[in-house]
Amino acid sequence: MKKFLAIVLALCLVVALAVPAYAAGDKTLKIWVPDATKEFTEKQVATFMEAHPEYADYAVTVEAVGEGDAASNMLTDLDAGADIFNFAQDQLARLVAAGALIELSEENAAIVAEENDAGSVAAATMGDLVYAYPLTSDNGYFLYYDKSVVSDPGSLEAIVADCEAAGKGFYMEINSGWYQPAFFFGAGCTLTYDTDDTGAFTACNVDYASDAGVGALKAIVALAKSPAFHNGSSIGNATNAAAIVDGTWDSGAAKDLFGDNYACAKLPTFDLNGEAVQMSGFGGFKLLGVKPQTDEEKLALCDELALFLSSGEVQLARFEEVGWGPSNLSAKADEAVQADEALSALGEQLAFDIPQGQYPGDYWSLATALGDSVIAGDYNDADDAALLEALQSFQDTCISYAK
Amino acid sequence: MARRRKIGNAIVYLILIVMSIVWLFPFIGLVLQSFRGEYGGMVNYLVPKEFSLVNYQFLFSDSSKFIRWYTNTLIIALFVALLQTLIVICVSYALSRMRFKGRKALMNIWLVLGMFPGFLTMICLYYLLKQLGLTEAGAVPGLILISVASSGMGYYVCKGYFDTIPKSLDEAAILDGATRAQILVKMIIPLSKPIIIYTALVAFMAPWCDYIFASYVAFGNENGYNVAVAMTRWVWTNDYQGYFTRFCAGGILVAIPVTILFMCLQKYYVEGVTGGSVKG
Amino acid sequence: MGVNAREAGPIARFFRWLGGDLGEIGASFAQGDWKSKLSFLIMGFAQLCRGQWVRGLTMLALEGGILFYVFRFGWDYLRHILTLGVVETHKQGRITVWGDNSFLILLYGLLTIVAILALVYLWRLNIRQNREAEQRLAAGKRLPTNREDLASLFDKNFDKTLLALPVTGIFVFTVLPIIFMICIAFTNYDATHQPPAKLFTWVGLENFKALFGIGGEGFGGTFFYVLGWTLVWAFFATFLTYFLGMAVAIMINKKGIKLKKLWRTILVMTIAVPQFVSLLYVGKMFASDGLVNAYLLKWGWIQQAIPFWDNALYARILIIVINLWIGIPYTMLIVTGLLMNIPAELYESARIDGANAFQTFRKITLPYMLFVTGPFLLTQFIGNLNNFNVIFLLNRGRPQSMSLSNNAGSTDLLVTWLYKMTINDSNYKIAAVIGIMVFLVTAIISLVVYNTMPSVKDEEGFQ
Structure with a gap:
């Protein structure tokens, strides 16, 4: 009479798993965009559907999924993931490697390449193939500051001195692989990766372990020693900021925080072995990707819709509604865009930045380790040889990610 | 002195x-x-x-689905509390009062199973739920199912409590012709009010804090979020600047029912956990 | 020779049992009547013929259900399980044609195997039932009626009724996923082999070799560093909380202290407020520009912000301290209840002997507490080894350091480190390998400790 145990066990298995997987209706299309642009995207989709009655039988839904979540969800379950999704470019290699993106058709790739700035197209390209539609060209960082505290936004040392004197903070997330290169690239170092069509990293071009690298690391160490320094580049988490290195997405919050004293500018210069050099950084991009499709008609719809959502006119409308800076050349030239304070500060800074290419996920964690070591004071008393040694190990590890 | x-x-x-x-x-x-x-x-x-x-006005306004998320969590918590308590009582009674082949082995295996890092299996659970159609919009029943399905392993405290109820009572009842089922329903359960309330309370509180697995299961569908998934987004992603005060307000609203419940039932909680932990 | 015989013991026993079992099946078939013989194929047939329709119908329904499942759904996956799929996803023009999905093949293949094993078990049960029934009838005894069968499920066999659902649930939603993850450790499932676009396949012990291979290049060092901190953390988080919680309980219980209930209620708030709210807030309080530093600076107690989360040592101490904030109330509650259980005569006689407060604590209270809360302490310790929430919500394992490899941070526990590996790198194969090793170590230690505990050993003695 053990049977009951076995019976229920088997019964549950059968009932639970004999239920066939419901096939997703082919006539649905799901789009993931960040919360801020959800309503905007819904409106634009409606416009598109009106103009294209041939797709009238498709039901398009827009869900609010942040860029980071979108990428990780696509990696978890491609099947249930969105057909068109918004992501930040640092995820491109991972998504391509996992087969979560379909390359653009030749016609669309040509249109994209022609209408958008070169950096954004490069950011959407793996090897020879374009894998995504550029949406913005504003994923870079610059300086927000409080006019009443910071007198000279042109020099890092002066800003930090002003903040110290006022008992306020200078915020920069130096333990992030995204902000940290502002120093290294500014000093003339490089760190880029080569990739092939499949999303694999084939080579690493890096020269951090050099005199310039040591100089940059010294400048970071000096900054971290200041009592005014706080590690972080998010206005929402900064409690005592007089100056913060941050991006356009925080411009609204920055205005709230600084009120009448709100101001922004390109990044300052920093002291490299006694010489003032301009800080550099990454110019990054937001992209729109399409998931591989099995149906000809649906793929055509996805292609057209993604092209539309990334077109110049929609980019401009997106700028007007939610403030995302366009990558489309004609939208960029628009007066309203040109007049935007934060975007023009970013524009000035971008002249010194390098367009962000592809980096392996491990790079970001490695950079965090370097930054954390600096903040923890591991290098406070280190001589040049010790710093060079640390950078050599950093560089070797970077190279080991490309195989 | x-x-x-x-x-x-x-x-x-x-x-x-x-x-x-x-x-x-x-x-x-x-x-x-x-x-x-x-x-x-x-x-x-x-x-x-x-x-x-x-x-608070923001949370209750149309621009936020907070009420939906809150209701989701409340539904999950209530069902989990009810079903989990039921299962824990069943398991504890069987392990405490009945002697059958494989009992010791079962207890040892369950003890060990709890030590496997849980999140490694999350992706697997996600696919099992997906097969049943219990992800995305169906996240609420899906989360209930997962919480309840493995709840049998959390029998320690309850079994410990049952162990302290003298076995001679059972024997007397059996002599009077009572069945095992009757003993459980008519005798053990009425004697175990503290541990039942304790079990239900602990089960009720857990779903409010589930943010990793719940976000897997909801898979981007806002209607399937619970409060923890929705609110941790406010502090962890760049999309929600200036939401910190709203996060605090939401946190207070989440804390209120749990705290009130806890205050009212504290006496039972203490008795339950004390009685149960005597035997672990 | 003697050693060999002992070693062969369990194996020999297994084959003897298997032989006996097969023999019994054969005998049942040879000696059974035609109804029982047909039951070998159509389960439950003989029971139905004999009027035991409760048993018969369940058997029949189960056989039908499992076979339906296996042939309708499971077989498609099971037949690929040795290769985990061979058809690659490919493109026709820009249209994608999905190939085999290794993940689903493994998952549903395992499920199908489980279903088939369940069927074999039922089949064996079915044979035994029929044989018993025949023997009873031959001996002139009557068979249990349907009513008796059902009634026994609420009396003699009540344990089966009670455990059926929980055991099934745990099997499908806990054991099966664990078996699945263990299998992953023997495959090459990682960032470049992600279904459904890419296949993954069996690689044998490659991952284990790779793990010990990396051991030379700093991985091993980091592994033991993280393991070391995990143990230190679990030790302090368990025992510091335990003794301080006991101290608080004794203080509140002290004669002459008023408002006992109020003190307890205040402390207990931390249990009631969800951790994702309270810990996130507390974590931010200690940021370099957080509330604590801001007020310390304002009052002039410090000149420069204290790097609570940036300095490895501070971060570790702070985490243990904040964990006290969470843990003390819990222990306090348990101890409060237990204190009342200690027989008053013990204290009485101790006082007559002239023992002071400390001596009574050391000689009476403490041994009693340790004895009765032994299992509780063990479960707490294991829980702390895997205490994901506290670390993750407070500082996510930071600060990292150049001296640690594979993105480990100074406050990372093995679980949070594993989590980072899977989330950041999709490196499931290595995560599974480490997961297994961690699991083995904790499981063995705790099983040994658990089964030697006095209060567990004489389980029956308590009742």
Whole structure:
């Protein structure tokens, strides 16, 4: 009479798993965009559907999924993931490697390449193939500051001195692989990766372990020693900021925080072995990707819709509604865009930045380790040889990610 | 002697007062922040410059699905509390009162299973739920199913409590012709009010804090979020600047029912956990 | 020779049992009547013929259900399980044609195997039932009626009724996923082999070799560093909380202390407020520009912000301290209840012997507590080894350091480190390998400790 145990066990298995997987209706299309642009995207989709009655039988839904979540969800379950999704470019290699993106058709790739700035197209390209539609060209960082505290936004040392004197903070997330290169690239170092069509990293071009690298690391160490320094580049988490290195997405919050004293500018210069050099950084991009499709008609719809959502006119409308800076050349030239304070500060800074290419996920964690070591004071008393040694190990590890 | 005791008591009072301040400080901070009217990010002062209800108004306004998320969590918590308690009672009774082949092995296996890092299996559970159609919009029943399905392993405290009820009572009842089922329903359960309330309370509280697995299961569908998934987004992603005060307000609203329930049932909670942990 | 015989013991026993079992099946078939013989194929047939329709119908329904499942759904996956799929996803023009999905093949293949094993078990049960029934009838005894069968499920066999659902649930939603993850450790499932676009396949012990291979290049060092901190953390988080919680309980219980209930209620708030709210807030309080530093600076107690989360040592201490904030109330509650259980005579006689407060604590209270809360302490310790929430919500394992490899941070526990590996790198294969090793170590230690505990050993003695 053990049977009951076995019976229920088997019964549950059968009932639970004999239920066939419901096939997703082919006539649905799901789009993931960040919360801020959800309503905007819904409106634009409606416009598109009106103009294209041939797709009238498709039901398009827009869900609010942040860029980071979108990428990780696509990696978890491609099947249930969105057909068109918004992501930040640092995820491109991972998504391509996992087969979560379909390359653009030749016609669309040509249109994209022609209408958008070169950096954004490069950011959407793996090897020879374009894998995504550029949406913005504003994923870079610059300086927000409080006019009443910071007198000279042109020099890092002066800003930090002003903040110290006022008992306020200078915020920069130096333990992030995204902000940290502002120093290294500014000093003339490089760190880029080569990739092939499949999303694999084939080579690493890096020269951090050099005199310039040591100089940059010294400048970071000096900054971290200041009592005014706080590690972080998010206005929402900064409690005592007089100056913060941050991006356009925080411009609204920055205005709230600084009120009448709100101001922004390109990044300052920093002291490299006694010489003032301009800080550099990454110019990054937001992209729109399409998931591989099995149906000809649906793929055509996805292609057209993604092209539309990334077109110049929609980019401009997106700028007007939610403030995302366009990558489309004609939208960029628009007066309203040109007049935007934060975007023009970013524009000035971008002249010194390098367009962000592809980096392996491990790079970001490695950079965090370097930054954390600096903040923890591991290098406070280190001589040049010790710093060079640390950078050599950093560089070797970077190279080991490309195989 | 009396003098010494007075001094001793004074020291104890002092310690207790300091501890109370330390323990309450974060909650006072949370409450104050939730009423802050000015700028919604983090600040480095405790008392708001302007008191206001805007954060609560936001949560209940149309621009936020907070009520939906809150209801989701409440539904999950209620069902989990009910079903989990039922299962734990069943398992505990069987393991405490009945002797059958494989009992010891079962207990050892269950003890060990709990040590496997849980999140490694999350992706697997996600696919099992997906097969049943219980992800995305169906996340609420899906989460209930997962919580309840593995709840049998959490029998320790309850079994410990049952163990303290003398077995001679059972034997007497069997002599009177009662079946095992009758003994459980008519005798053990009425004697075990504290442990039942304890089990239900613990089960009720857990779903409020599930943010990793729940976000897997909801898979981007806002209607399937619970409060923890929805609100951790406000502090962990860049998309929600200035949501910190709203986060605090939401946190207070989440804490209220659990706290009230806890205060009312504290007596049983203590009795339950004490009685049960005697045997672990 | 003697050693060999002992070693062969369990194996020999297994084959003897298997032989006996097969023999019994054969005998049942040879000696059974035609109804029983047909039951070898159509389960439950003989029971139905004999009027035991409760048993018969369940058997029949189960056989039908499992076979339906296996042939309708499971077989498609099971037949690929040795290769985990061979058809690659490919493109026709820009249209994608999905190939085999290794993940689903493994998952549903395992499920199908489980279903088939369940069927074999039922089949064996079915044979035994029929044989018993025949023997009873031959001996002139009557068979249990349907009513008796059902009634026994609420009396003699009540344990089966009670455990059926929980055991099934745990099997499908806990054991099966664990078996699945163990299998992953023997595959090459990682960032470049992600279904459904890419296949993954069996690689044998490659991953284990790779793990010990990396051991030379700093991985091993980091592994033991993280393991070391995990143990230190679990030790302090368990025992510091335990003793301080006991101290608080004794203080509140002290004669002459008023408002006992109020003190307890205040402390207990931390249990009631969800951790994702309270810990996130507390974590931010200690940021370099957080409330604590801001007020310390304002009052002039410090000149420069204390790097609570940036300095490895501070971060570790702070985490243990904040964990006290969470843990003390819980222990306090348990101890409060237990204190009342200690027989008053013990204290009485101790006082007559002239023992002071400390001596009574050391000689009576403490041993009693340790004895009765032994299992509780063990479960707490294991829980702390895997205490994901506290670390993740407070500082996510930071600060990292150049001296640690594979993105480990100074406050990372093995679980949070594993979590980072899977989330950041999709490196499931290595995560599974480490997961297994961690699991083995904790499981063995705790099983040994658990089964030697006095209060567990004489389980029956308590009742």
